[in-house]
Amino acid sequence: xxxxxxxxxxxxxxxxxxxxxxxxxxxxxxxxxxxxxxxxxxxxxxxxxxxxxxxxxxxxxxxxxxxxxxxxxxxxxxxxxxxxxxxxxxxxxxxxxxxxxxxxxxxxxxxxxxxxxxxxxxxxxxxxxxxxxxxxxxxxxxxxxxxxxxxxxxxxxxxxxxxxxxxxxxxxxxxxxxxxxxxxxxxxxxxxxxxxxxxxxxxxxxxxxxxxxxxxxxxxxxxxxxxxxxxxxxxxxxxxxxxxxxxxxxxxxxxxxxxxxxxxxxxxxxxxxxxxxxxxxxxxxxxxxxxxxxxxxxxxxxxxxxxxxxxxxxxxxxxxxxxxxxxxxxxxxxxxxxxxxxxxxxxxxxxxxxxxx
Ligand code: GLY
Numbered sequence: 001x002x003x004x005x006x007x008x009x010x011x012x013x014x015x016x017x018x019x020x021x022x023x024x025x026x027x028x029x030x031x032x033x034x035x036x037x038x039x040x041x042x043x044x045x046x047x048x049x050x051x052x053x054x055x056x057x058x059x060x061x062x063x064x065x066x067x068x069x070x071x072x073x074x075x076x077x078x079x080x081x082x083x084x085x086x087x088x089x090x091x092x093x094x095x096x097x098x099x100x101x102x103x104x105x106x107x108x109x110x111x112x113x114x115x116x117x118x119x120x121x122x123x124x125x126x127x128x129x130x131x132x133x134x135x136x137x138x139x140x141x142x143x144x145x146x147x148x149x150x151x152x153x154x155x156x157x158x159x160x161x162x163x164x165x166x167x168x169x170x171x172x173x174x175x176x177x178x179x180x181x182x183x184x185x186x187x188x189x190x191x192x193x194x195x196x197x198x199x200x201x202x203x204x205x206x207x208x209x210x211x212x213x214x215x216x217x218x219x220x221x222x223x224x225x226x227x228x229x230x231x232x233x234x235x236x237x238x239x240x241x242x243x244x245x246x247x248x249x250x251x252x253x254x255x256x257x258x259x260x261x262x263x264x265x266x267x268x269x270x271x272x273x274x275x276x277x278x279x280x281x282x283x284x285x286x287x288x289x290x291x292x293x294x295x296x297x298x299x300x301x302x303x304x305x306x307x308x309x310x311x312x313x314x315x316x317x318x319x320x321x322x323x324x325x326x327x328x329x330x331x332x333x334x335x336x337x338x339x340x341x342x343x344x345x346x347x348x349x350x351x352x353x354x355x356x357x
Pocket of ligand 1: 126
């Protein structure tokens, strides 16, 4: 199945059309505590199908993406006597599409769902491509399924109230997609600044469409991440290490920020191993420094960061650290490995580029 991607700011109309096309099934909306309060009333106004739907609310926050919340969700679907033909509308960020998508994939062996992402990060990443699931046993996304939604309705109308940090966090994944695509797309993405008060949400929608197109084409070729989809992990090996480090030291950084900084370190490694062009590396590093600032590390932090990289579940063995690297913009190379000396050298250059050294 291939999910239908709809880019429009007329969200209610799009949802009603999808529901009508599906034969007007019963609709259940899954929202988190925030979207239930702030976004659902807007969609109720705009969509007949949502106005007439039952609503299940889940607690917001990644720590609530757990078995208990999933079990509550299954129970609520049972209590509502939902059937396999009931349509689930996931209204929220990544927590909702992961949890609601997994509940829909498993309840009565699978019901259809539509994702309506309400954050930029969810619009360009989590809501597209069918990764669903929960955290389990202290491991993120340990239990889940690849299960694509029937459709994703992507708009920018819910972003106006998002904090600046959340917009930039999502935008980092758009930089990543552009790096995986081509120089023209990268030029468009680096030519736009998603920063208030200049932030122009009308100009953002076509950029999101281009960005989601990159992810969608990759997922189409490798839905279950046996090969090419690993390209989407670019920036995430170092990024996850920065993120884990920030949590451990009680100064948590948003996921996308960690990925933005991780991409710089991994572009440096790409240059060292595969000759990724210096000029583009500097261009991306300057953009990241200007908009995201720097993740401050010293060489004393390297052993701890490398320990986090070793724990990354993408590694085939504890001794080899795996990366997706880039030969050039649009030319990812999956399953690269780097030794400790190279990673330390890349982190040194990262600090230079971020004016930390
Ligand atoms: N977030 C990366 C992927 O969906 O594969």
